[in-house]
Amino acid sequence: MIKINNLTATVNEGQQTILNGLSLEVPAGEVHAIMGPNGAGKSTLSYVLTGKDGYDVTDGSVDYMGANLLAMEPEERAAAGMFLSFQYPLEIPGVPTMHFLRTALNAQRKARGEEPMAAPEFLKKARQVAADLKVKPDMLKRPLNVGFSGGEKKRMEIFQMMMLDPKFIIMDETDSGLDVDALRIVADGVNALRSPERGMLVITHYQRLLDYIVPDRVHVLADGKIVASGDADFAKLLEKEGYDKYAA
């Protein structure tokens, strides 16, 4: 589904290399976890894949379902099904959550040549997803993420994810800021989206999240590249042994 080959990315006008020849393939239907120490390049990987400004890709390629991902604008990647659950979701003052989400959904549909989703259908789906995720209805009327707690923001990310129905999901530290109950609700939501057509990349510091979202593969990212990989049990080993032996 996504094939990353020798990806190299710099910041500060090339003075600092963050991704350093990273290669990774996530087939459709699989969940891969990326673990690693602070500063390894985990969040940078999520930003480079989604097209955030400020990162220069100096080498490598990313094939996303047959397309050259790196040549696409962020909104084109979103319309092609790529979704990032942000580590720190942004507050958008003055834009009600439902308005934001319906605008986003219909912009994606328009880009794909589909008809916009009518308001009643959208509302019905939103109510159902909100109930599943225990998102309070009044949160949907408020400006997006404004005044939300850290946990509420993370839950709102999953709400958006379920509404937008993406094909490839990147979750960046989705577990941070969540208590155990919220973590279970979020994980149930994510697990419900697991399907043979969908791929996921779960970025996390801790093995805890992977008890709930069991990955097919676990990779260690250190110094800007994948340095070790294994199955779900590998995460438990990493939790026990730490990342020291993988760092340069």
Add this chain to the structure above:
Amino acid sequence: MPHNALIDELPHRRMEAWKWTDVRGSLSATSGADTNSGLTTTCTPKFDLPTGLNVSRETLSTPDTPMGKLAANFGGDTYAVTVPLGFNASEKLVISGLNNGHARIVIRIDEGAELHVEEIHESTEAAFVNLDIRFELAKGAKLTRTILHTDHADTTRIATTQINAWADAEINQHTLSFGAGLSRFETRIASLGENLKADIHGAYLLGDKRHCDMTSHIDLGAENARIRQSVKGVVTYKARGVFQGKFHVRRPAQLTDAEMRHDAIMLSDTCEIRSKPGLEIYADDVACAHGNTVGALDESALFYMRQRGIPAKQARALLTQAFVAQSFDGMVDNTDFMSRITEWLEHNS
């Protein structure tokens, strides 16, 4: 009086209050052009009055400000509307036709009366417009004032308003300006009795080389005033936005609760914002605050929206609209303002 001599009478950049809106300099540069024909012209405003109100002409004394003197000299008699005791119309008083020349208008709202005034400051050809407007609010009078400003790009417009408010008066003012070659909306409020409640909000959205100056001076002379002011600015290309705000809290104006905000977004590297918020406080038991921010759109928020699939232009427009809309939250009906803002953003985001 010849045009050149008249131009010498105009406010200029060496006057502190006019340093960013140089009327003399601007008109000198176009001396003799058709755009200056309004300098000696009388403006004939059009009044659409609620049932029960009339407009008359009165001879009033000449104000002592440069623009006030010109309005008195060339505007003819003052247009006067009096809203009688306890009057409360469901219809608005709409003032239009403010498209060239000088005029003076006075609106008196008697005790306990309420009036909604909608002013349309519009010109479709280059013009010079100078308006001297006064409101007299008796005890418990309530004024809702809506100002829409859409001028030709070469028009010069100076609209100066003095609002004198007696005890328990309420003012709710919203201004939306798309600028002009040079434009200034100056609102001066004097509280002459206690418990003044005033909301003075506005926004300017400026493209091309347009200029808008929103200046206000709130002079508080009595107890327990509550003032809220929020002005939002969006400027792009080579436009220039000016905000000057002053709360003058005199010694008797104890228990004043006043907040002033000006926030502006610059959408280009070549546009300009000048701002001077100020407090002058002589009473010791007051809560007064002012805030002022100028910056670009939040790039992180833009990326967040684009990651969700919203194209860059639409994301910028949505963020900007949400920013400006905050100034018009308190309006009874902001539909017209919001659709005009949306239309402007479609062309300027």
